[in-house]
Amino acid sequence: MPSIRDMLSANKKWADEINDRDPGFFARVSAKQTPEVLWIGCSDSRVGPDQLVSMPIGSIFVHRNIGNLFATNDLNCLAVLEFAIDELKVPNVVVTGHYGCGGVYAALKHSGIQPVDLWLDQIRFIYHRHAAELEELNEEQRWNRLAELNVEAQVHNICRNTIVREAWKRGQEVNVIGLIYDIHDGRLLQMGLEFSSLEAWEACYGVKRL
Numbered sequence: 001m002p003s004i005r006d007m008l009s010a011n012k013k014w015a016d017e018i019n020d021r022d023p024g025f026f027a028r029v030s031a032k033q034t035p036e037v038l039w040i041g042c043s044d045s046r047v048g049p050d051q052l053v054s055m056p057i058g059s060i061f062v063h064r065n066i067g068n069l070f071a072t073n074d075l076n077c078l079a080v081l082e083f084a085i086d087e088l089k090v091p092n093v094v095v096t097g098h099y100g101c102g103g104v105y106a107a108l109k110h111s112g113i114q115p116v117d118l119w120l121d122q123i124r125f126i127y128h129r130h131a132a133e134l135e136e137l138n139e140e141q142r143w144n145r146l147a148e149l150n151v152e153a154q155v156h157n158i159c160r161n162t163i164v165r166e167a168w169k170r171g172q173e174v175n176v177i178g179l180i181y182d183i184h185d186g187r188l189l190q191m192g193l194e195f196s197s198l199e200a201w202e203a204c205y206g207v208k209r210l
């Protein structure tokens, strides 16, 4: 278990190595950020985006919470999306779930009133919406399939949000993508979920415009 002293020492080594390799690096990144990805992922310590995709500092704007939810009634989620789309003009919004997710498992097993259970309630709704399919599976398959369905639901939540819809209407590039990470082999998998326009999303979900 690293101590704070170990962490500070590792940080100094890291900063010194970057300075030696590229003396102007920190001056450049401190001037402004221009991330290409908004990453919405799980807080799980095994699924940190910087390690998974090996992208440089300044490339990924990150929002993480238990179960990689985009909760439409959560001010934190909404503020992150608004800042990423309206201020930073981030072109890619990536929702990344993962197999073996403790949040998804807790949603399958618990139904209390503790903060974690309340936060995960949305996943329980997803379970009930797909109960016929999920109850045909064994426990591990059900756990993993619910993680996939959860990513799909969060992609949907983002696409139907006014922040993304207004960006699409004014012609701003926004690609909303769903991925799932397999903690058993370190691979990030595409789920066939990618929307780059209001029309594409409406056609997929059968949404009728009012």
Ligand SMILES: [Zn+2]
Residues within 6 Å of the ligand: 042, 043, 044, 066, 067, 068, 098, 100, 101, 102, 103, 104
């Ligand atoms: Zn998780």
